[in-house]
Amino acid sequence: MRRVLASEWPIPVAAVAGSAWLSGGSSLLGPFASLGLPLIIAGRGTARRRFCVALAYYAVGCWPIVSAVLGYWGEHYAVMAWAAWAASAAALSLPWALPPGRGGLLAALLLTALPPLGVIGWLSPMNAAGVLFPGGGWVGVIGLLLLVALWPAAVNGLAGARIAIVGVLAGSVLMNLLAVVSPPALMPQDWVGVQTHVHPADGNILASIQNNQRIIEAGLRQGVGARVVVFPEAVLPDWYGGTKAQFAAAVPPGQVWLLGVQTNGRDAVVRVKQGDADPVPVAQAAGLLLGGDWQPWNPRTLRPAWWQRVFALDGQRVWAAICVEQVQPWTWLEALCQRPTVIFAQSNAWWAAPGSAAPGIQDASTRAWARLMGVGVVMAVNRIASIDVVGQAERTHPAAPNALQQA
Known part of the structure; x- marks a missing residue:
């Protein structure tokens, strides 16, 4: 009986670790609990058992x-919803079946965090770097990688590995103590994130006009006295000449608006000043949209930029975390490479039913990575309080033009 219990406990523990993403909301509970996945798998067991442990974690978290x-x-x-859940959980679990020794755990961590599999790589234990090593940047990433790589040897009794892990954990404690006594990372003064409640117009011209006006009113109301006003992701389904003129006329003098738009097949951010709307985006989403908007066989589909570049604004080096990028470690590593001084996180959660954990997972991941970099975050989110389920069920999403109008 004791042997059976010892062999079975990792699976429910992994499920609890996955559930921390659901119950933790925008806190750091999910990122912290994610570290439990490699630590549990590091124990002895067959490839099948390691896969089952990982599957328990991802099936719950996904x-x-x-x-x-x-x-x-x-x-x-x-049917597609259930298939997407099962396929994502299985695909992300598969690398963890690798033998845990000789870098197997480290390989699994990187395979689930980097493309190609990393395009759905949310819930990654890489998020734990921000919990363990606040302000550590690349030192924190290396510290986490060392912890994961050395853990199997430490479990198997290698003294050198255990000493090294103690050193890594001591560094983590020190960094957390310094974070407690240091001033918190603050967003730049006079930067404001606008929160909106707009449902996509789905090609309805009248609804698009009304949405534009509601977005402008929200910016004017919430952005009073600000220098830079950040809007949610893809609140504008186009960036045509008429839309540019409308928003350029609406921006108060002295302000800069950063608007989430969809233009030229990109989920992007454009900069607008009084009387001047940039035709070229200042940022384009690197990550793949998980809503099915990226269809490689379709020339009219939304396309990822793959590399999210920092841009200069108001004396800051700015990095935009757009939508799904917030849960993909590889895009955050792009940010680390470019050393931003401010991050703005845009999302559009009109699709999220009340109580959905997905927006909280985005927020938690963003908090963890921003904490790792010691950088302030401006958040701008579009949410709607309730969803007309009947209306949603009646909507159609042809592969071509309508896909470009979804946020």
């Missing part, structure tokens, strides 16, 4: 995919 697909595409896509 559960919001079901409601996200249903909210985005409609109730009649239930």
Whole structure:
């Protein structure tokens, strides 16, 4: 009986670690608990058991995919929702079946965090770097990699590995103590993130005009006295001449608006001043949209930029975390390479039903990585309080033009 219990406990513990992403909301509970995955798998066991342990973690943590697909595409896509959940959990679990010794755990960590598999690489234990090593930057990333790489040897009794792990953990404690006594990272003064409540117009011209006006009113109301006003991701489904003129006329003198738009097949950010709207985006989403908007076979699909570049504004080096980028470690590593001084996190969660954990997972991941970099974050989110489920079920999403109008 004792042997059976000892062999079975890792699976429920991994499930609890995955559930921390659901219950933790925007706190650091999910990122911290994610470290439990490699630590549990480092124990002895067959490849099948290691896969099952990882599957317990991801199957629970990926559960919001079901409601996200249903909210985005409609109730009649239930089969696709369940398939997306199962496929994501299985795909992310597979690398953890590698033998844990000789770098197997480290390989699994990197395979699930970097493309190609990393394009769905949320819930990654890489998020734990921000919890363990606040302000550490690349030192924190290396510290986490060392911890994961050395853990199997430490479990198997190698004294040198255990000493090294003690040193890494001592560094983590020191960094956390310094973070407690140091001033918190603050966003730049007079930068404001606008929170909106706009449902996509789905090609309805009248609804688009009304949405534009609501977005302008939200910016004027919430951005009073600000220098830079950040809007949510893809609140504008186009960046045509008429839209540019409308927003350029609306921006108060002395302000800069950073608007989330969809233009030229990109989920992007454009800069607008009084009387002047930039035709070229200052940032374009690097990550793949998980709502199914990226369809390589379709020339009219939304396309990822793959590299998110820092841009200069108001004396700052600015990095935009757009939508799904907030949960993809590889895009955050791009940010680390470019040393931003401020991050703005845009998302558009109109599809999220009340109580959905997906927006909280985005926030938690953003907090963890910003904490690792010691950088302030400006958040701008579009949410709607309730979703008309009947209306959602009646919507259609042809592969071509409508995909370009979804946020």
